[in-house]
Amino acid sequence: MIAVAMSGGVDSSTAAVLLKEREEQIMGLSMQLWRNNGRCCSLDDLWDARRVVTQLGIPYYVLNLEKDFENTVVAPFVQTYLRGETPSPCILCNNYVKFHHLVEKAAGIGADRVATGHYARVKYDEALGRWLLLRGKDRNKDQSYFLFGLTQGQLSKTLFPLGEMTKPEVREIARRYGLATSEKAESQEICFVEGRSYADFVEEYAGTETRLPGPIVAESGEVVGTHAG
Known part of the structure; x- marks a missing residue:
């Protein structure tokens, strides 16, 4: 079972x-990660997933991982941003939330393998x-970088x-099957x-001001403007 x-x-x-x-025995698993603003596994996304699994006639389960996602991904994202460093939330999510729970929970309900829609190969x-x-x-769609921490x-x-596929090929298959998600736009932003x-987001989550205005100073020492922080 996959x-x-x-x-x-x-x-x-x-x-x-x-x-x-391929006539594989499959089930669908969705992860509820974030209920606040944003589209991270939103209720609309879960509904779209349910429509597809209903169309395919396969079992479907939803895992509530909100607490783990906040502690492991969202809070470190905010802390890293406040330190003036560049956060990598997708890597944290894949390494310590999604794949960890996906493999573990799948085994608990009878699946010995897992599959995702990432553009990568193993x-x-x-x-x-x-x-x-x-x-x-x-x-153009390769996602192997975000998966480098998998064990x-x-x-x-x-x-x-x-x-082994391109995005246009994937879209075409989805259209051919009449999937509810065939024309769904993809997000280019951090989901939450x-x-x-x-x-x-950081100001709202942390309850602190992150943007402090200051002068823009040329190499000569002349103040040439003001930045918003």
Whole structure:
């Protein structure tokens, strides 16, 4: 049995279709991560995922990981931003929330492997005696960087059905199957801050002012303007 991580988007939906085409036994798993503003596994996304699994006729489960997501991803994001450093929330989420719980919970309900809609590839190298994480065929959509922290144990249980495909090919398959998510737009922002600036989100979450105005000084020492912080 394969548990497919269903985000409610076209990629994970198509990954499920491809596995279904291979006559694999599959189930859908969605993760409820964040209920505040933003689209991170929103109720609309869960509804879209449910529509797809209903269409495919497969079992479906939702995991509530809100507390773990906030402690492991959101809070460190804010703390890193306040230190003036660059946060990497997607890497934290994949390494310590999504794949950790996906593999663990899937095993608990009878699935020995998991699959996601990431554009990446995984294969076992006999000479090295280890699993390798490889870039996806679609270099414009490649997501292997965000998965670099996956363990050997996680990689050994993970399938990436879209690894050898391009985004246009994925869209075409979704359209051919009439999936509810076939034309759904994809987000380019960090999911839990979508629609706002990072600074706005951090100020709201931390309850502190992050943007302190100051002078813009040229190398000569002349003050040439003021920045907003």
